[in-house]
Amino acid sequence: MIAWWRTPASRGLLAGCLLVLLNGCGEPDAPAPERSAEPVATLPPELPAPEPARQDEAHYDELRARWLELEHAARPPAAAADAIPEPAAEPVEPAPIPVTDPGATPAIGIIIDDVGHHLSRGRRLIALPVPVALAILPHTQSADALAAEAAAAGRIVMLHQPMENGAALPIGPGGLYSDMERAELERTLRANLDSIAGIRGLNNHMGSRLTSDRQAMDWVMPLLAQRGLFFVDSRTSAATQAAFAAEAAGVRHLSRDVFLDNDRSAAGLEAAFQRALVLARQRGTALVIGHPYPETLAYLERRLPDLQRQEGVEVVSVEELLARKYR
Ligand SMILES: [Zn+2]
Structure with missing residues (x-):
């Protein structure tokens, strides 16, 4: 039996609720739309109740923080000041990326x-x-x-595809779920891919449950192969099957090495970034994923301009990382 809230119709309703919630986090200078309290009452008890109505832009950051809290509840506290805050589910050592050109400048994406x-x-x-x-x-x-401004500036645009997580947190419109039939999953993914111009690749938003589902991943990857898109496994679960499915489908792929901002304190950001620099020096490359938190933006704006001079590590595009891996 499929619980009612996992049926497509009620998922649409839930996604709508989330959209309403997220639409409340607009730019500071844009008035947020009025939000009705009605959809909140339709949320099943398994989902965390949305915060009371607020007009600031913190809703989305809070949702992700809640996700981190629930998905990685077993994460032990940092043992030392310089410990790297990675989720407990992470493997101790990430899978190495072959260094094809040992003489190249160490690089992070x-x-x-x-x-x-x-x-x-x-x-x-x-x-x-x-x-x-x-x-x-x-x-x-x-x-x-x-998407248009990024492409015009020569930046890579990716689809951040919402995928079902193991904590039953809402993932937003266009989500993929493990109880979807293949046709529905493909239809949803195609619509998402078509909705943003100039997409070059895809990575997963949340997805600790769906990326662990090999069949679902085997349905996702051929669509990427058809369109010549690359895949980045955000690695929100140590049990992820996504990279194996990508490999099997002939999709060029990378996996996230370091989450930059699980801890948004100055020390936390620097410690995570240092871990990426160490990996890049050891292996040639490392892949960092961050989020558009004000703290992360300020950190990158301060750190990146002189990075190569200070650290001897360059920032390259994700496609350059792929080129180094598949050269
Ligand atoms: Zn995400």
């Missing part, structure tokens, strides 16, 4: 997820002096504008 809700934050990413990729959530209010 940076992807910023969850883009699309905040026009001004997206523009700050595009304005960074190095090629940071924007992973844009489908059907968000600034998705079209940011």
Whole structure:
């Protein structure tokens, strides 16, 4: 028996609720629409109740923080000041990327997820002096504008595909779920891919449950292969099957090495970034994923301009990382 809230119709309703919630986190200078209290009453008890009506832009950040809390509840506290805050589910050592050119300058790639809700934050990413990729959530209010501006600036645009998580948190419009029939999953993914111009690749938003589902991943990857898109596994679960499915489907793929901003304190951001620099020096490359938090943006704006001079590590595009892997 399928619980009512996992049926497509009620998922649409839930996605609508989330959209209403997220639409409340517009730019500071844009008036947020009035939100009705009615949809909240339809949420099943398994889902966390939305916060009381608020007009600031913190809703989305709070949702992700709640996700981190629920999905990685077993994460132990940092043992030392310089410990790297990674989810407990992470393997101790990431899978190595073959270093094809040992003489090349160590390089990191940076992807910023969850883009699309905040026009001004997206523009700050595009304005960074190095090629940071924007992973844009489908059907968000600034998705079209940011995709166009990023492409015009030579930045890589990715679809940040919402996928079912293991904590039953809402994932937003266009989500993929493990109880979908193949046709529905493909229809949803195609619609998302068609909704944003200039997409070069895809990575997963949340997805600890769906990326662990090999069959679902085997349905996702051929669509990427058909369109010549690459895949980045955000690695929100140590049990992820996504990279195996991508490999089997002939899709060029990378996996996230470091989440930059699980801890948004100055020390937390620097410690995570240092871990990426160490990996890049050891292996040649490393892939970092961050989020458009004000703290993360400020950190990148301060750190990236002199990075190569200070650290001997360059920031390259995700496609350059792929080129080094598949050269
Ligand atoms: Zn995300």
